Amino acid sequence: MRLIRNKYLQYLLVGVAFLLPVLLRGVPTATVTLAASMVYTAIAGLGINVLLGYSGQISLGHAAFMGLSAYLSAYLTKQLELPFILSVLIAVAAPLLIGLILGAIAVRLEGFYLAIATLGFGEILRQLFIEMDWFTGGFSGASATYPTIFGQTLTKNGMYTFMVCLLVVLMMLVHNLVHSSTGRAMIAMKSSRSAAMAMGVNVFQYKLISFAISSVFAGLAGVCYVHFFRHVDPTVWTAGLSLNLIALVVIGGAATVGGAVVGAVVMHGLPELMKEMPIIGEIPGLPLLIVGILMIIILIFYPRGLIFVPRGIIDSIKKRFGNAKKGEV
Amino acid sequence: MSQVLSVKNLSISFGGLRAVDDLSFSIDRHEIYGLIGPNGAGKTTVFNCITQFYKPDTGEIRFTDQKGREHLLNGMPPHKIIGLGLVRTFQNTEIIRELPIIDNVLLGAHTEFKAGVLANMFAMPWARKQERELRKKAMEALKYCGLDQIANEYAGAQPYGVLKLIELARTLMCEPSLIILDEPAGGLNDAETERLTELIRGIARDHHCAILLVEHDMKLVMGLCHRICAISFGKKLAEGTAAEIQENALVQDAYLGKEDEA
Ligand SMILES: Nc1ncnc2c1ncn2[C@@H]1O[C@H](COP(=O)(O)OP(=O)(O)OP(=O)(O)O)[C@@H](O)[C@H]1O
Ligand SMILES: [Mg+2]
Numbered sequence: 001m002r003l004i005r006n007k008y009l010q011y012l013l014v015g016v017a018f019l020l021p022v023l024l025r026g027v028p029t030a031t032v033t034l035a036a037s038m039v040y041t042a043i044a045g046l047g048i049n050v051l052l053g054y055s056g057q058i059s060l061g062h063a064a065f066m067g068l069s070a071y072l073s074a075y076l077t078k079q080l081e082l083p084f085i086l087s088v089l090i091a092v093a094a095p096l097l098i099g100l101i102l103g104a105i106a107v108r109l110e111g112f113y114l115a116i117a118t119l120g121f122g123e124i125l126r127q128l129f130i131e132m133d134w135f136t137g138g139f140s141g142a143s144a145t146y147p148t149i150f151g152q153t154l155t156k157n158g159m160y161t162f163m164v165c166l167l168v169v170l171m172m173l174v175h176n177l178v179h180s181s182t183g184r185a186m187i188a189m190k191s192s193r194s195a196a197m198a199m200g201v202n203v204f205q206y207k208l209i210s211f212a213i214s215s216v217f218a219g220l221a222g223v224c225y226v227h228f229f230r231h232v233d234p235t236v237w238t239a240g241l242s243l244n245l246i247a248l249v250v251i252g253g254a255a256t257v258g259g260a261v262v263g264a265v266v267m268h269g270l271p272e273l274m275k276e277m278p279i280i281g282e283i284p285g286l287p288l289l290i291v292g293i294l295m296i297i298i299l300i301f302y303p304r305g306l307i308f309v310p311r312g313i314i315d316s317i318k319k320r321f322g323n324a325k326k327g328e329v
Numbered sequence: 330m331s332q333v334l335s336v337k338n339l340s341i342s343f344g345g346l347r348a349v350d351d352l353s354f355s356i357d358r359h360e361i362y363g364l365i366g367p368n369g370a371g372k373t374t375v376f377n378c379i380t381q382f383y384k385p386d387t388g389e390i391r392f393t394d395q396k397g398r399e400h401l402l403n404g405m406p407p408h409k410i411i412g413l414g415l416v417r418t419f420q421n422t423e424i425i426r427e428l429p430i431i432d433n434v435l436l437g438a439h440t441e442f443k444a445g446v447l448a449n450m451f452a453m454p455w456a457r458k459q460e461r462e463l464r465k466k467a468m469e470a471l472k473y474c475g476l477d478q479i480a481n482e483y484a485g486a487q488p489y490g491v492l493k494l495i496e497l498a499r500t501l502m503c504e505p506s507l508i509i510l511d512e513p514a515g516g517l518n519d520a521e522t523e524r525l526t527e528l529i530r531g532i533a534r535d536h537h538c539a540i541l542l543v544e545h546d547m548k549l550v551m552g553l554c555h556r557i558c559a560i561s562f563g564k565k566l567a568e569g570t571a572a573e574i575q576e577n578a579l580v581q582d583a584y585l586g587k588e589d590e591a
Contacts, residue, residue: 173450173451174450176449176450176451176452177446177449177450180444180449180450180452180456180460181435181439181442181444181449181460182444182445182446182449182450183449184425184428184432184435184436184439185436185439187425187427187428188425188428188436188439191425191426191427191428192423192424192425194382194419194423195419195423195424195425195436196408196436197382197407197408198380198382198407198408198410198411198416198417198419198423199411199416199436199437199439199440199499200408200409200410200411200412200439200440200503201408201436201439202406202408203408209446212446213446255427
């Protein structure tokens, strides 16, 4: 119980840290925009972590789910003038439904086949975004507004604050989930299918559950995207974005609640940081190259993800000073 | 005496290989029953057929639960089996390495959990309460197997002997009426095997359940089993008490000659 409280506190602190750009005076709005990118990818990444990190399933189609929700929420709030909360519910129900259908097909596939199937599905969805221009605005995209919640129209900072709060709540929910019988069954299914089945885990059902959860999170991320940037076009929702989500989960720490957040911060933050550096930042492409090399180096030393860096450093300091305690595995 | 499991005319082939060939046997309530045979005789395959990991070509497998209801296991999905009170371990141990030992044991109570995804996500008090109760029960199972001191250590870091015990503790969570053990003493030293023998005997007694076990350690099999079935190339050679099996010429030919190397 004490541990849980502790974790909740940690997530709240993460939220407070994310809110610093709007709490402090004089922070350039570009920083808030960058931070918002971190937050919406972290939300989607959190779902991918449930799918990949905890359940051992892969999807290259979740970016398209984000897109679907983004378009839907833009359409519902702007064209149909539905209240924000209602349109969010619908916008998230759509990828949930499609995720369940895709999941029901996909659960029969493993590894590469699953990757290819979801990749194809995502691309089809993205082509639809381009074709159905009465709904999506085609290539030029659709626009949206800052949402109105309880009669209050949010500002840019307000929308960002809303996203951060959502992220914190979702982290808590994922924490609860992975420390429950559901999470245990997912981890079991990933680690030993035989053991899971013999102990009564319906592998089919739990794969579907993980697909459903990750689809909902992708949908929420898409909603956040469209109401923060107030514009959505089909170039964003590519398999490349799906791959990025997987990459940030692995880099941050698969099968950890905070992993997706750390991954999102590093993947958006590091290139920006590099661009600010003298000389390196002035040569086009070099910052990204350096980030790539840095990530490989970090993953060699911390294959389980960046989230384990602080613990790794503490452990090595302890070892140095001779009172090495046996760490967790 | 009433039966808990009956296997009738079980056969399964892999390509041209007849791994189990018209095998029949039955296990009484509270009985400790041994299945022996040389390497590759088809013992694990029999277990996989009973628990529906494999779908047998022919044969009927019937299980009678605690309430006396009979179930035809053929065609059941494997995850439904444990709910009847029939639970198994694996020859090469199937452990969730990234979970603590106690969570591995809790997995054995998976079908007991009432909370769905949402109740778990929102940590509903009644769901947490059930989790706490089952955790307590898991702790008792661990204590029974002598693992309570290391309950919160990660399973992946444990030596093989401990993994075997974790699997055993995991079977105790489902109110079993039949536990199937595939080489529980495999890889254990003499002292560990001796302790395990007592543990298995104790489980059968305290949990009022039958046990079906495959084991190459003849001392354990002969000392523990009420009845033994010897198979070779998937066919039954003999069935009987330890003394009867030891005296059987067919068994001696097919099996016991090779035993000292195992
Ligand atoms: N899934 C499978 N596909 C093909 N052949 C299999 C399969 N499972 C088992 N076999 C074969 O069936 C035969 C019986 O194997 P099984 O594992 O049941 O033997 P066993 O009696 O458990 O042996 P051991 O004492 O070595 O564990 C072997 O020849 C094995 O190769
Ligand atoms: Mg075997």
